[in-house]
Amino acid sequence: MTGRRIFALLIDWVGAILIAQLLPGSGAYGTQSNSFTTLMIFALQVFLLTWTISSSFGQRIVGLKITNLDGQKPTFLQAFVRTFFILLVFPPLLADASGRGLHDRIAGTKINKL
Secondary structure, three states, rough: HHHHHHHHHHHHHHHHHHHHHHOOOOOOOOOOOHHHHHHHHHHHEEEEHHHHHHOOOOHHHHHHHEHHHHHHHOHHHHHHHHHOOOOOOOOHHOOOOOOEEEHHHHHOOEEOOO
């Protein structure tokens, strides 16, 4: 499942880059303003889609979904906390024996197959 998660992350990030390139005033690719715009688009997309449909765009494509520990759709707060810790990069790299990253453990969520 780790490969699917990484692929989903890449899909989400490339999508954010492409959207940022289409926005006027976001700057040229690789500039500080463009990088910040890309990060904000990525965060907004991951947060909103995790909260509303239980998976980001990339996760949906690779067949993954996020649930709380009861198997229900994540709450607003869970989606927000999970996204915040993903943006810190380090927490998703710290996985336990079951494959749950630190960001999922803190948010009280887990990733499942669709």
